[in-house]
Amino acid sequence: MIGIIGGGLAGLSAAYYLQQKGYQVRIFEGEKELGGLAASYDTEGDSIEKFYHHLSKSEETIVELAEELGIGDKVEWKIGKNAYYIDGEIFPLDTPWEILRYPHLTIYDKIRLTLLTLGIDARGIFPRIGAYQNLEEFEHTPVEDFVREHTTNNIFDKFVTPLLEAKFGGHKHRVSAAWLLGRIKFRGQRDFLKGEVLGYINGGFVELIDTLIGEIGQENIITGAFVEEIIVENGRVESMVIDTKNGKMRENVDAVIVATMPSVLENLTGYECPIQFQGAVCALMSYSEKITETYWLNISDKSRFGAIIEHTNFIDPRRYGGEHLTYMVSYIQDFEESIWKMTDKEIEEYWVKGIEEMIPDFDRQKINWFKVSRNPLTAPIYEMGYVDKIVPYDISEEVGEGIYYAGMASRSQYPERSLNGAIEAGYACASLIVKRGESSI
DSSP, X not given: XXXXXXXXXXXXXXXXXXXXXXXXXXXXXXXXXXXXXXXXXXXXXXXXXXXXXXXXXXXXXXXXXHHHTTOGGGEEEEEEOEEEEETTEEEEOSSHHHHHHOTTSOHHHHXXXXXXXXXXXXXXXXXXXXXXXXXXXXXXSBHHHHHHHHSOHHIIIIIIHHHHHHHHGGGGGGBBHHHHHHHHHHTOOEETTTEEEEEXXXXXXXXXXXXXXXXXXXXXXXXXXXXXXXXXXXXXEEEEEEEETTEEEEEEOSEEEEOSOHHHHHHHHXXXXXXXXEEEEEEEEEESSOSSSOXXXXXXXXXXXXXXXXXXXXXXXXXXXXXXXXXXXXXXXXXXXXXXXXOHHHHHHHHHHHHHHHOTTOOGGGEEEEEEEEEEEEEEOOBTTGGGGXXXXXXXXXXXXXXXXXXXXXXXXXXXXXXXXXHHHHHHHHHHHHHHHHHTO
């Protein structure tokens, strides 16, 4: 039997893969709800994720899984409108003419930024196409040095810096150019005349999660189950000790996949992961009408939150019983920050005031409900040298034969975390178990 610690998409995907190959599996999830960071709220219609999610065109594995599970027709691709809030105004940045009208970058700035997004190094006499394919070449280059050298000072100061501050806070100077280039590649699919092409699952990502659960079988999943110990005998994993609502149990296993955060891996095995993670406070608000015309609003001005994501400007509000749903988010690098210590009601008041400061027509009386989720470990900080700190899928040599890792510190979550990366990590570990099992027959 293969024991899987964690019932997020990585753990569910690993279990599904192994079952398809004839293996017996059992998932142990500490929370009551499966799905990890893709867990959902109920609305008057479809469910919606507690932390915002969408797909990029580069995320192929999750689409292939949906097709294999028979829900491929639920994956839909739409234009996700982007805009920038600066000096009290909202500037759409989707179409070529909107970008040309943007007043805070010169024409030269815009040309250099466009060439960068196309992977063209324009520093020499002859532009070099495909200059940024090998991301690891830029692992030890600070993102600031890279942007200033490969584009312009104005692009870094006026355009990139606010995005870095919103994403990484005081750690922005430690972020590598590899992360920026990887993010451009990850989010690079655009309709030239309309904007960025993004995906979503009709009904929410809970459709994928529930379908996986149905395939795996609820009887093979135990929630409210905390793995306290992985027991290794003679250099090989032998069993696990699990604390459940019915008491402690010991489960014999042939292999273990740790499909959760590296802190859990360290507690159970002693394997130390040097990657630093950050948390997030994410609110979802139901409002009686749309607030802006955009989906993703990046914010340059000093603000009470890092971004506003108006989900129902991307997905039709009729799917949610007519509710207009908007996310607000702040990433947390220091857990002494006041926002992390606020109660949910305090965050609601603080962030509603923030919207009122930005959007003069906003009327708090039209708020239907406001929900807050927070997690101390939502994303890595992609600092220089990150790739050298990634936890390998197979950690048998380090902690005991038969132990694998498929959490957020995996290779598939570099240089940007994603639901697709979680599935790829689960598949990678499951594939290694199958190969090792076949070779031992």
